[in-house]
Every structure is written in structure tokens, then in C-alpha cells.
Amino acid sequence: IVILLVLFLKNEKNKIKQLLFSSLIVAAGFNLFLNYSVLPVLFEYQGARNALEIFKENRSHKGVLKNLHLEEFELYYWANVPVESFSSWEDFYVFLDKEEPWVYTDQNGLEVVGQIKGQIDSVIVIPHRGMNELSFQFLNPDTRCESLKNNYLIKVK
Numbered sequence: 001i002v003i004l005l006v007l008f009l010k011n012e013k014n015k016i017k018q019l020l021f022s023s024l025i026v027a028a029g030f031n032l033f034l035n036y037s038v039l040p041v042l043f044e045y046q047g048a049r050n051a052l053e054i055f056k057e058n059r060s061h062k063g064v065l066k067n068l069h070l071e072e073f074e075l076y077y078w079a080n081v082p083v084e085s086f087s088s089w090e091d092f093y094v095f096l097d098k099e100e101p102w103v104y105t106d107q108n109g110l111e112v113v114g115q116i117k118g119q120i121d122s123v124i125v126i127p128h129r130g131m132n133e134l135s136f137q138f139l140n141p142d143t144r145c146e147s148l149k150n151n152y153l154i155k156v157k
Contacts, residue, residue, distance in 0.1 A: 047128030
């Protein structure tokens with residue numbers, strides 16, 4: 001690619017074409033760099049993917065996961081296990097009485113589930129940062145942990 005760039009710049013006399021071609025090469029190189037080194041690291045902080053992985057590893061065949069208070073649609077997209085969305089409080093109470101309910105939620109949802117059921121089998125803290133919530137603090141590896149918020153994967157008794 002570098003050889004093609006040098007040959008083109010030597011042979012092309014039009015400065016605008018040189019600038020456009022150079023800009024295109026730089027943009028393509030930057031895009032490749034982001035796709036292969038930066039974005040995979042950022043996707044590690046997607047809470048829904050981590051929650052699904054933990055859920056798949058620890059559930060029995062009767063386990064069902066429900067999303068409560070979170071707008072994380074990748075939970076449904078990446079799931080190859082049963083995942084339900086919150087529809088109403090009546091359905092949620094019925095859901096919590098099933099044999100093996102799991103809930104993926106935020107701090108408020110954790111408190112609600114604790115108040116409703118009283119007994120919680122386990123709570124797994126999942127550090128999370130949505131891709132639509134990127135900030136300089138998150139992009140800096142030294143301050144990344146400070147910018148994460150906690151979501152919770154709850155196995156209810």
C-alpha cells in the first residue's frame with residue numbers, strides 16, 4: 001500500500017488528487033487500526049455479553065433470564081438461551097416463582113428483586129459501559145475502571 005501511495009504521488013501532478021488519495025489511504029489505515037485493535041477491547045465491557053456467558057455456564061436446562069430496567073438489546077441479539085423482556089409487574093412476580101429465574105438488572109432492579117423475594121441465591125457484579133456511552137475517561141486505559149457502572153446478574157432462589 002505504501003509503494004502504491006508513493007508511486008501515485010510521484011506520477012500524479014494534480015495536488016487535489018494527491019491530497020484526496022492520501023486522505024483515503026490514511027482513513028482506511030485508521031479504520032483498520034480501530035477495527036482490529038481498539039473495538040475488540042471496548043466490546044469486552046459490554047455487560048450483556050458477559051451476563052449471557054455467565055448465565056449459559058451456570059444455569060440448568062430450566063433456567064430463564066429476564067432483563068429488568070436495562071435497555072441492552074444485545075442481550076436478545078446474542079442470546080441462544082431463553083431470555084425474556086420485562087412486560088408487567090404481574091408477569092414478573094410469576095416469573096420469580098419459576099424454578100430457576102435469573103434477572104439481569106441495575107442497582108434499582110437488584111433492590112426491587114431483594115424486596116420482592118427476600119432470598120437471593122447469588123449476585124454477580126458485571127462492570128459495564130455501553131458503546132453509546134463512550135467517554136475520554138473510558139477510552140483512557142488508566143481511568144477506564146472508574147468510568148464503568150455495575151449491572152447485576154441475579155440468580156433468585
